[in-house]
Amino acid sequence: MNNRTQPPRMRVAVVGGGIMGVTLAYKLSQRDDLDITIYERGGNLGGLAAFMWYDGVRMDRFYHTILSSDLSMQALIQESGVADRLHFTETKQGFFDSGQIYPFNTPIDLMTYPPLNIFQRFRLGLQVLYAQLESDWRKMDNVSVEDWLVKVSGRAVYEKVWKPLLRAKFDTAFTDVPATYIWSRLKRMMGTRQGVTSKEMMCFLENGYYTLIEAMAEQCVQRGVTICVDTAIEQIVIENGRAVGVRTPDGLQPFDVVISTLVSPLLAKLIPDAPEAFQRQLAEQEYLGVLCPVLILKQQLIPYYVLNITDETIPFTGVVETTNLIDPKYVKNYHLVYLPKYVAPDNPMYQWPDDQVKNEWMKHFLKMFPDFDESQIVDFIVQRARYVEPIRPLGTTDQIPHLKTPVEGLYMGNTAMIHPDLGNGDAAARFAYRIIDQVLADLPAWTPQPVPVA
Numbered sequence: 427m428n429n430r431t432q433p434p435r436m437r438v439a440v441v442g443g444g445i446m447g448v449t450l451a452y453k454l455s456q457r458d459d460l461d462i463t464i465y466e467r468g469g470n471l472g473g474l475a476a477f478m479w480y481d482g483v484r485m486d487r488f489y490h491t492i493l494s495s496d497l498s499m500q501a502l503i504q505e506s507g508v509a510d511r512l513h514f515t516e517t518k519q520g521f522f523d524s525g526q527i528y529p530f531n532t533p534i535d536l537m538t539y540p541p542l543n544i545f546q547r548f549r550l551g552l553q554v555l556y557a558q559l560e561s562d563w564r565k566m567d568n569v570s571v572e573d574w575l576v577k578v579s580g581r582a583v584y585e586k587v588w589k590p591l592l593r594a595k596f597d598t599a600f601t602d603v604p605a606t607y608i609w610s611r612l613k614r615m616m617g618t619r620q621g622v623t624s625k626e627m628m629c630f631l632e633n634g635y636y637t638l639i640e641a642m643a644e645q646c647v648q649r650g651v652t653i654c655v656d657t658a659i660e661q662i663v664i665e666n667g668r669a670v671g672v673r674t675p676d677g678l679q680p681f682d683v684v685i686s687t688l689v690s691p692l693l694a695k696l697i698p699d700a701p702e703a704f705q706r707q708l709a710e711q712e713y714l715g716v717l718c719p720v721l722i723l724k725q726q727l728i729p730y731y732v733l734n735i736t737d738e739t740i741p742f743t744g745v746v747e748t749t750n751l752i753d754p755k756y757v758k759n760y761h762l763v764y765l766p767k768y769v770a771p772d773n774p775m776y777q778w779p780d781d782q783v784k785n786e787w788m789k790h791f792l793k794m795f796p797d798f799d800e801s802q803i804v805d806f807i808v809q810r811a812r813y814v815e816p817i818r819p820l821g822t823t824d825q826i827p828h829l830k831t832p833v834e835g836l837y838m839g840n841t842a843m844i845h846p847d848l849g850n851g852d853a854a855a856r857f858a859y860r861i862i863d864q865v866l867a868d869l870p871a872w873t874p875q876p877v878p879v880a
């Protein structure tokens with residue numbers, strides 16, 4: 427076909443190279459009428475699901491599991507050709523309460539959980555069942571999570587079990603959280619349970635989530651997608667209410683469609699020419715950050731994937747030993763223990779230097795595990811991210827921005843828009859599909875735009 431008869435290809439910029447951005451480019455590149463470029467600020471693709479190199483192996487920077495119920499993610503893994511590197515494992519969890527560790531996996535564990543009396547255990551079980559039976563999330567969207575949990579579980583169970591779990595995810599910012607959050611979480615977690623024994627099955631990808639991202643990125647490149655890492659978008663250029671390109675350190679790059687996968691406050695900074703109300707709406711979206719040290723050990727610490735901590739004096743809120751899911755042979759036989767703390771936007775802890783985090787964390791870690799032999803520690807690496815868990819106060823669902831923004835040709839997606847599902851890799855991939863449906867639905871109306879002058 428010569429140039430005169432070749433139809434113009436629509437130029438698409440995908441801003442952000444996390445799971446959502448790479449899934450978008452991967453799926454869109456299956457068409458041959460699009461010219462796609464991914465822009466990623468970091469040195470590698472992956473975003474929150476990126477990796478860290480340690481002793482010559484790639485490990486998840488933050489702990490990541492794929493649940494057996496994450497079917498979209500598993501389909502993507504299959505399609506991108508890395509299914510042979512996906513492994514299912516039975517995992518276990520426990521609770522750390524008043525200096526003791528208790529298993530918390532089966533109905534028997536629940537019915538014999540020592541920190542609660544028999545009546546309280548029954549109410550806790552009832553809450554889990556109640557969440558499974560409820561299918562209309564809208565009923566819970568205007569009820570505070572505390573009210574919903576106290577109503578069914580009772581105050582004592584709320585204080586002993588639910589509040590520590592909420593604190594683990596929201597720091598102090600959970601008073602205003604709708605019940606939808608815990609309902610979604612219970613649904614998601616129960617989806618991993620198999621059979622009458624309630625075994626919890628999770629999966630991991632050899633060398634982490636990045637294995638999938640890398641496979642998708644390689645196929646993107648084969649199909650002609652341009653991937654620019656180390657390239658922060660400085661501005662999304664808007665002219666006459668329409669996105670016409672992006673500004674990089676190399677100048678203006680013209681595009682017909684721009685899809686942002688950035689968290690809302692970061693996108694707000696890039697669109698000075700968008701309607702002011704829209705900029706404000708994005709800028710006001712609050713997020714918790716995470717401080718997440720990784721303890722690299724020579725031996726296993728606990729037999730659980732996650733140990734939930736109910737003691738509020740301990741700065742981290744869980745002990746996540748991912749090598750109880752991941753076979754240690756994939757990480758040079760190290761044992762990886764993540765000690766996360768989600769931090770509210772006003773919590774000064776987020777700014778603590780690594781040494782201060784290490785001292786404070788280890789002080790409490792050694793109190794929790796008094797028999798721990800410190801010679802087992804190989805390393806202590808502090809990872810952190812500022813925008814992780816969106817805070818969506820009660821009754822604000824109608825303020826979630828639409829993926830088709832008020833700026834023509836500008837689409838957006840991020841975890842604050844995923845509702846009532848939780849923000850995770852599976853949901854991010856599904857949200858990417860929704861954006862694609864919208865972009866393609868708008869395609870017939872698309873006409874080539876004049877190239878703007880830099």
Ligand SMILES: Cc1cc2nc3c(=O)[nH]c(=O)nc-3n(C[C@H](O)[C@H](O)[C@H](O)COP(=O)(O)OP(=O)(O)OC[C@H]3O[C@@H](n4cnc5c(N)ncnc54)[C@H](O)[C@@H]3O)c2cc1C
Pocket residue numbers: 441442443444445446447465466467468471472473474475488489490491492657658659660687688689692716718766811814839840841849850851852854
């Ligand atoms: C501690 C922790 C544990 C988690 N555990 C799990 C788990 O077990 N299972 C699971 O499924 N999910 C888990 N998640 C959630 C999962 O990581 C996220 O839902 C997912 O990675 C979000 O992907 P995303 O593409 O939407 O966003 P991001 O990963 O945030 O990607 C956005 C990208 O945009 C880039 N960017 C920002 N500004 C610019 C700019 N100006 N120009 C260009 N690029 C820019 C960023 O660098 C980033 O790479 C966890 C997250 C954390 C923090």
